[in-house]
Amino acid sequence: MREQNWNRLQNEGGEGYNPYVETKNAPDRREKMDRLLSIMSATSSSDPRYDELKKEYNALFAEEWTPEITKARRSEWNEFVMSLKKAGKSVSKGDINKKTAEMGITLADLKKAVEINKL
Numbered sequence: 001m002r003e004q005n006w007n008r009l010q011n012e013g014g015e016g017y018n019p020y021v022e023t024k025n026a027p028d029r030r031e032k033m034d035r036l037l038s039i040m041s042a043t044s045s046s047d048p049r050y051d052e053l054k055k056e057y058n059a060l061f062a063e064e065w066t067p068e069i070t071k072a073r074r075s076e077w078n079e080f081v082m083s084l085k086k087a088g089k090s091v092s093k094g095d096i097n098k099k100t101a102e103m104g105i106t107l108a109d110l111k112k113a114v115e116i117n118k119l
Helices: 002-009 029-041 048-064 067-086 093-103 107-116
Strands: none
Touching: 029 048, 048 107, 067 093, 067 107
């Protein structure tokens, strides 16, 4: 009942913010990482909080990019590049963009994961 009254009075009949309704699930790892990157980009690297934010980001990154996952994604990427070379084609930016979107990764993340996992 309080939920309906709040919407009727405060939200003018709509369904905006309502303190009587539970919020959506907690953000997933990718949302947390994006939020941390956003905060880090607005924070000076000399700020003591920056190092804490970076450690938290790197921990989340390491959870997502385990050595096994990194090896699998790297192998998939290398097979893609080799298949283009065997076909006599060069790797274009369009090919790169299409494949990374299909894989759901960026080459910068793949490179970082290879370095972190020392592969």
